[in-house]
Each structure stands twice: as C-alpha cells, then as structure tokens.
Amino acid sequence: MGKRIRHFAGVESSEQLAFIDELHALGLSSTIELPELVVVGDQSTGKSSVLQAITEISLPVDEGMCTRYPIQISFRQTPPSTKPSIKATITSGPQTEKDDAFLARIQDYNIEKDSLTPEVIREMISKATECMFGKHQRGDKTLCDATLRIERSGPDELHWSIKDLPGLIRKGGSAQAVPNGDSPRLSNTTIAEEIVRETLRNERNIVLVVVDDVDIERQKSLEIVESIQGLRNRGIGVLNKCDKREEGAGSWMVSLLQNDLATVPHLNHGWFGLRNRRPIEPKLTDVERDDAEEREFNQAAWRNAPKDRCGIKSLMNYVDRERRAQLQKSMPQIISEIRQKLRECDWELKKMGEARTSPRAQRYFVLQFCNDMQRMADASLRGQYHDIASEDPKTRLRYMVQERLDEFSVAVLPVHEINMSFGRYEAELSALRSQSDDPAVWEAAIKQHGIYAEIYKEAMICRGRSLPGSVHPDVEEKVFRRMSAHWEGYAMGIVEDAKTLVKECYDILLRLAIPNARVRLEVSRVIGGQLEDWNKDSDHALQALIEDNQVRPLFTRNPSLEKKLSYADQRRNAIFHGRASPKAAPDAIPRDGSFLSTLLNNILQTRAKLECYYEIACYRFIDNVAMQVIERHVLGPKCPLRVVCAETFTQLDNEELSRVAGEDKTDTSTRQRLERARGRYRDALEKWEQLSVL
Incomplete structure (x- = not known):
C-alpha cells in the first residue's frame, strides 16, 4: 500500500457510502440500480491513467487484462485497531446471475493480501479471468458482465468506490465495448451492450467520459459521447492531455473547457482537464506526478482555462459534491426498491411452495396450482376478470x-x-296485383319469382300426393330445409371460434397458474385425453343439433306465428279481394274473389307461413347453439379451463405425481437463485436498519 492515501473531500455521507458498497458486495447491483462512479472512454485515451490518478493504484494495461469485464475498486474504513487489508471477490451480473456453471466457477474466488501492488493486481485479474471464462478464456467469448471487486480497507481509508468499464470503440454509428487488442465480434455485441449501455442508462451513476487531445482533433471520442443517450446531467467529460502533440494541443483543451456546455449537450457537467499519467514515468511517485500535473497547468498555454477545471484535485472535489448529492437523492428510492424486490422473491417462492421432494409436498403443490387454475377459470367464465393477474384480452373468455x-x-x-x-310480403303482393287483372298472368309471374318459384316447383312435384289446387305439407319442409341450409356452416364456425378462444385462454391461465414450463408440459400430458374428449363432445353435440334441425317437423308454440299469419291473410285478402287497381275498370274485378285460384292462394299463404316460421326457428337455432353446444359442451364441465382440478391430479399415484410435480434441475436452480436473492435483500435491509439506528 502506498505511503499516502488520496481521499475525496466529503465525509458527511461516509456511512451511506459504506452501505452502498455493502450492497455492491452483496451483488445487488445486478437487480438494483446502485449509484456508482463509473469511468468510460475509447481505447488508448488514458482511461487507466485517470483511474490511477484518482485511486493511486496502478492497473496493468497490457494483454487486455482490464477490459474483458468491469473492475470495481472500493475503499472501506475500518476501526483504528484493525490492520490494512486487500480482498478481491467476483459478483455476478444480470446475465451471469442465471448461469449455474459460472456461479460454481466463481464460488471459491476469494483473494486476500496485505498490500495492493501491481503484481497483486495482476494476480487478481489473471485468476478472475480464469474463473469467469473457464475454457473460453481465449475463445470467442471475450466479455463478461460480472464484476471483479478489489476492496482496500484500513483505518485511514474513507468509504467510496469507482468502476472501470470495458473500453468503447466506434462501429456503425454506435458505441460498443470490446476488449483491448480485439476487433468487435458478433458474439460479444449483446454482452457489450449489457455491460456498457446498461451501466450508462443507470440514472444514479456519475460517469467520467475520458478523451484525449488527439481524439478531440479527430472528433472520434466526441462522436461516441454524443451517441450515448441518457447521460444528461450525469456525464462529466475528462480531457486527458497525452503529450503526443505538444504544439497546439493545449488550445483544444482550453477551448473545450471554456465552451464545454455547448460542445457536447449530453455532458451538462462540462469538461475537466488532466495530464495523462501514462507509465512513461514509472519511477515517479504519485506526489511527483501530481506536481508535474500542477506545473503543466501553470504554463502560459493554460492561462485562459478556468482553474477549477484543471487538475485531478479539481475533478475529485467536483465529483465528490455530485456524488454526495446523488447519494442523498437516491437512498430512499433504493431502499424502496429493495423492499419491493424482497416482496417479489417471497411471492415467487410462495408460488413455488416448499421443495417438492416428497409426495406430501408434491400433492400440496398440485393442489395449489389446481386451485389457482379453478379460481381464474371461474373468473374468466363468469366475467369477473379482476381475479386474473393478466391484462391479456384473451383471458376475458366470457x-x-x-x-x-x-x-x-x-x-x-x-x-x-x-x-x-324474402322481400316485403305486402309490397310483393301489391306488385303482383298491379301487373294485370288476369289470374293466369299472376300465376305465370310467381313461377319466375324467388321463393314463390321454389314453392310452386315443389308443389308441382308433390301434386300427385295432394288434392288439386292444394300444397302438400312436404313442400313447406323441403323449402325450409333449403332456406336454413346455410345455418350449418355458420354454426360450425362459431363453435370452432369458441373452442379456439377457450384454448387461447387456457394457455394463458395455465402459464399463470404454473410458471414452470416442464410442469405445464406434464399437466398437458395428463389431461390430453380429456381435452380430446371435450373436442369430440362439442363437435358431436353440434352435429346432433344440425341433424335434428334437418329432420324435426316444422313446429312451434310461439304465439307470434299465428298473429303474423293472421295479419298476412288480412293483407292478402285486402289486396286481391278488395278494390281494383285505379287503372282497371270497376267492373273488371269480381267481388267474390273467385279470380284467385286455390293453388295460387295456397302458394302465397305458404310463403307467408315460411317467412313467419323462419325467424322463429332461426332464433331458436341460435339459442340452441349457444346453450346446448357452447354452454353445455364448449364451456361445460369438460372445458379445458375446468379439467385442471384437484379431482384429477390428487388421484395420481406417487410415481405419476412425481413426474408431474417433482422438481428437476431447473426448478432447484430457480429456487436456489430466489433464495440467494431473498437472503441478499434481507441482509441489505438489516444493514440499513443498523445504519438508521446509528
């Protein structure tokens, strides 16, 4: 450890900073947005130099060791009686948190030392790389979202931490993260965005964006900064003079320091100027390097630059103020989010129930999801959708x-x-009456006119079985069968649609009741025969209804039929037995009505009867489809929503029950992950309670 320790100026938030660092150590940064001081920048812009200037810790810059995963350097204050110590651990990220093989590799990674020398850091990074990547250490998988935490503790330290992210590189108009010495690889794109962009989108972070004067001239790094969305009010630009071009180099930095807000809108905190502390001065101490930086900014070239924007001390004082302000603002929200995450873990574990390693636990688990399924099924079928924890409209089955x-x-x-x-009966008769006064003309007309023609044709076919001039009763049935033939297609369509709606609702409710995909698959296997029976019963019920409609005699007790027929008879008599058409002579129409033949009269009457009966029979058919098929069969006791019930699954033998409700490796892994997360959230709240008491 060095002879002196650089500190930020503020001490008011030391305990809260220690609490945030403990949350990082617990691994909560993978699920909770914790405030951090983060350093980003393009490769070869002196990012490591800035880290060294702030922490006075020399990170290795060769072999790409520091760029394959985030590295967090933390400082913790301990009681005066304790000895300084160094500890390195690995905390998983959002992706690696779910990788059991990865968690197993890093489980035993724990390095403790007495001092933090470059050799110790190199050892920590080398072993961390081996643990994180395993056999992929030199393969295509060159990035990881886990974090190497290097913690230096001692009585002279103050609580704070800083994180170094993989270097940014410009590609295709966007910023990506790639390891040193490597070109961007397709397999790294997702990991890169998770590491860099998710960190930058954390509104609680303070981000130091490092660029050097050569990249400023190329505008390369500025374009990268401008492409990073979400840095408003959080980004602090760091201009790192790298001594590559002495002539005119300072003028670029002075210009940006004076006009910082207008240059890059996302960096509302403006720019700070530093001297690149590259390892070209390996023999200089940190004090000597600070003195060299101070002499640099005291030169005439920097006379017009604001003094509070030049040098590492100015940067650290500014960052310290912003860090403490962000911490005070974020702390209540962080505690609230931890409590919410704890409730979610408790809920998920409650849904999983106790470990399903015994028949008793398995039966209890089955009973739980059956009850959940039945509760949601009743809600969906009764129209009480507030009992379903989903906004999907397909759950509104009723x-x-x-x-x-x-x-x-x-x-x-x-x-x-x-x-x-059908047309308008009265209008049709009036039109027929107005054509001529000759009954033969009327009879000839109806032979060519719509339903009248159908009735006439059937009457002629059946005339051998009826008295002359009458219409055989079979005529009404035959014509009606053809009139109602299209009912079958529509009925089959509505039943198929209803079954589809049931299946879609069933799939959603089953996922809600049984989140585990394997258990859902086993449940579907158990009830597969019942679902097939349900499908067949619905089809058979519909087919029976359609066939019954085709053979049932034309009959109804609906009183409206007689009323409508009586009115139709009155209108027919009024038109054909009343006054003559104005165009006809008064004596052209006999008053006794003998001009209207019995056959014609029966045809007109049959047409009226069919129209009156059709409406009654159609609505009766609609009701039968709705009640006898949809309600009784499609939504009835064999409905898929109802078959996932205790009566079915609690009767399974132990072997079948274990196949359905027993836990596999995925279940065990999920349970362990939730229990680990719940333990971390509980520990965090306990630490917060202790901090609140102090």
Missing part, C-alpha cells in the same frame, strides 16, 4: 364468446341464396 355469438346471430338470420330471399 366477453369474447358473447361477442362472437352476437356476430353469429347477425350473420345466420338472412337467407343468402338469391332465389330464396
């Missing part, structure tokens, strides 16, 4: 089925065959 029944009712009523369609 509403969706009723909507389709409404469409079915509207579609099935009209007679779509052109030669079978």
Whole structure:
C-alpha cells in the first residue's frame, strides 16, 4: 500500500457510502440500480491513467487484462485497531446471475493480501479471468458482465468506490465495448451492450467520459459521447492531455473547457482537464506526478482555462459534491426498491411452495396450482376478470364468446341464396296485383319469382300426393330445409371460434397458474385425453343439433306465428279481394274473389307461413347453439379451463405425481437463485436498519 492515501473531500455521507458498497458486495447491483462512479472512454485515451490518478493504484494495461469485464475498486474504513487489508471477490451480473456453471466457477474466488501492488493486481485479474471464462478464456467469448471487486480497507481509508468499464470503440454509428487488442465480434455485441449501455442508462451513476487531445482533433471520442443517450446531467467529460502533440494541443483543451456546455449537450457537467499519467514515468511517485500535473497547468498555454477545471484535485472535489448529492437523492428510492424486490422473491417462492421432494409436498403443490387454475377459470367464465393477474384480452373468455355469438346471430338470420330471399310480403303482393287483372298472368309471374318459384316447383312435384289446387305439407319442409341450409356452416364456425378462444385462454391461465414450463408440459400430458374428449363432445353435440334441425317437423308454440299469419291473410285478402287497381275498370274485378285460384292462394299463404316460421326457428337455432353446444359442451364441465382440478391430479399415484410435480434441475436452480436473492435483500435491509439506528 502506498505511503499516502488520496481521499475525496466529503465525509458527511461516509456511512451511506459504506452501505452502498455493502450492497455492491452483496451483488445487488445486478437487480438494483446502485449509484456508482463509473469511468468510460475509447481505447488508448488514458482511461487507466485517470483511474490511477484518482485511486493511486496502478492497473496493468497490457494483454487486455482490464477490459474483458468491469473492475470495481472500493475503499472501506475500518476501526483504528484493525490492520490494512486487500480482498478481491467476483459478483455476478444480470446475465451471469442465471448461469449455474459460472456461479460454481466463481464460488471459491476469494483473494486476500496485505498490500495492493501491481503484481497483486495482476494476480487478481489473471485468476478472475480464469474463473469467469473457464475454457473460453481465449475463445470467442471475450466479455463478461460480472464484476471483479478489489476492496482496500484500513483505518485511514474513507468509504467510496469507482468502476472501470470495458473500453468503447466506434462501429456503425454506435458505441460498443470490446476488449483491448480485439476487433468487435458478433458474439460479444449483446454482452457489450449489457455491460456498457446498461451501466450508462443507470440514472444514479456519475460517469467520467475520458478523451484525449488527439481524439478531440479527430472528433472520434466526441462522436461516441454524443451517441450515448441518457447521460444528461450525469456525464462529466475528462480531457486527458497525452503529450503526443505538444504544439497546439493545449488550445483544444482550453477551448473545450471554456465552451464545454455547448460542445457536447449530453455532458451538462462540462469538461475537466488532466495530464495523462501514462507509465512513461514509472519511477515517479504519485506526489511527483501530481506536481508535474500542477506545473503543466501553470504554463502560459493554460492561462485562459478556468482553474477549477484543471487538475485531478479539481475533478475529485467536483465529483465528490455530485456524488454526495446523488447519494442523498437516491437512498430512499433504493431502499424502496429493495423492499419491493424482497416482496417479489417471497411471492415467487410462495408460488413455488416448499421443495417438492416428497409426495406430501408434491400433492400440496398440485393442489395449489389446481386451485389457482379453478379460481381464474371461474373468473374468466363468469366475467369477473379482476381475479386474473393478466391484462391479456384473451383471458376475458366470457366477453369474447358473447361477442362472437352476437356476430353469429347477425350473420345466420338472412337467407343468402338469391332465389330464396324474402322481400316485403305486402309490397310483393301489391306488385303482383298491379301487373294485370288476369289470374293466369299472376300465376305465370310467381313461377319466375324467388321463393314463390321454389314453392310452386315443389308443389308441382308433390301434386300427385295432394288434392288439386292444394300444397302438400312436404313442400313447406323441403323449402325450409333449403332456406336454413346455410345455418350449418355458420354454426360450425362459431363453435370452432369458441373452442379456439377457450384454448387461447387456457394457455394463458395455465402459464399463470404454473410458471414452470416442464410442469405445464406434464399437466398437458395428463389431461390430453380429456381435452380430446371435450373436442369430440362439442363437435358431436353440434352435429346432433344440425341433424335434428334437418329432420324435426316444422313446429312451434310461439304465439307470434299465428298473429303474423293472421295479419298476412288480412293483407292478402285486402289486396286481391278488395278494390281494383285505379287503372282497371270497376267492373273488371269480381267481388267474390273467385279470380284467385286455390293453388295460387295456397302458394302465397305458404310463403307467408315460411317467412313467419323462419325467424322463429332461426332464433331458436341460435339459442340452441349457444346453450346446448357452447354452454353445455364448449364451456361445460369438460372445458379445458375446468379439467385442471384437484379431482384429477390428487388421484395420481406417487410415481405419476412425481413426474408431474417433482422438481428437476431447473426448478432447484430457480429456487436456489430466489433464495440467494431473498437472503441478499434481507441482509441489505438489516444493514440499513443498523445504519438508521446509528
């Protein structure tokens, strides 16, 4: 450890900074956005030099060792009686948190030393790389979202930490993270964005964006900074003079320091100027390097630069103020988020129940998801959707089925065959009457006119079985069968639609009741036969209804039929037995009505009867489809929503029960992950309670 220790100026938030560092040590940064001081920048811009200037710790810059994963350097204050110590650990990230093989590799990584020399840091990074990547250490997988935490503790330290991210590189108009010495690889894109962009999107972070004067001239790093969205009010630019070009180099930095807000809008905190502390001065101490930086900025070239924006001390004082302000602002929200995450873990573990390693636990688990499924099924079928924890409209099964029944009712009523369609009965008779006074003309006309022609044709076919001039009863049935033939297609359509809606709702509710995909698969296997029976029963019920409609005699007790027929008879008599057409002579129409033949009169009467009966029979058919098929079978006891029930699954033998409800490796891994997370959140809240008491 060095002879002197650089500190930030503020001490007011030391305990809260220690608490945040403990949250990082617990690994909560993978699920909670914790405030950090983060350093980003393009490769070869002196990012390591800035880190060394702030921490006075020399990080190795060769072999790409520091760029494959984030490195967090933390400082912790300990009681006066303790000895300074160094400790290195690895905390998983959002992606690696779910990788059991990765967690197993880093489980034993724990390096403790007495001092933090470059050799010790190199050892920590080398072993961390081996643990993180395993056999992929030199393969295509060159980035990782886990964090190497190097903690230096001692009585002379103050609590704070800083994180170094993989270097940025410009590609295709966007910023990506790649390891030193490597070109961007497709396999690294997702990891790179998770590491860099997710960190930058954390609004609680303070980000130091490092560029050097050569890249300023090329505008390369400035373009990268401008492409990073979400840095407003959090980005602090660091101009790192690298001594590559002495002539005119300072003028670029002075210009940016004086006009910082207008140059890069995302960096509202402006720019600070530093002297690049590259390892070209390996023999200089940190004090000597600070003195060299001070002499640099005292030269005439920097006379017009604001003094509070030049040098490492100015940067650290500014960052310290911003860091403490951000900490005070974020702390209540962080505690609230930790409590919420703890509740979510408790809820998920409650849904999983106790470890399902015994028949008793397995039966209890089955009973739980069956009860959940039945509760949501009743809610969906009764229209009480507030009991379903989903906003998916497909869970509103009752509403969706009723909507389709409404469409079915509207579609099935009209007679779509052109030669079978109904017109307005009274208007048709008036038009027929006005054509001529000759009954032979009327009879000839109806032979060519829509439904009248169908009735006449059937009457002629059946005339051998009826008295002359009469219409055989079979005529009514035959014509009606053809009039209602299209009902079958619409009925089959509504039933298929209803079954589809049931299946879609069933899939959603099953995922809600049983989050585990393997258990859902086993449940579907158990009830597969019942679902097949449900499908067949629904089809058979519909087919029976359709066949019954085709063979059932034309009959109804609906009183509206007689009323409508009576009115139709009155209008027919009024038109054909009343006053003559104005165009006809008064004596041209006999008053006794003998001019209207019995056959013609029966045909007109049959047409009126069919129209009156069709509407009654159609609505009866619609109701039968809705009640006898949809309600009784599609949504009935064998409905998929109802078959996932305790009666089915609690009767399974132990072997079958274990196959359905037993835990596999995925279940065990998920349970362990949730228990680890719950333990971390509980520990965090306990530490917060201790801090609140102090």
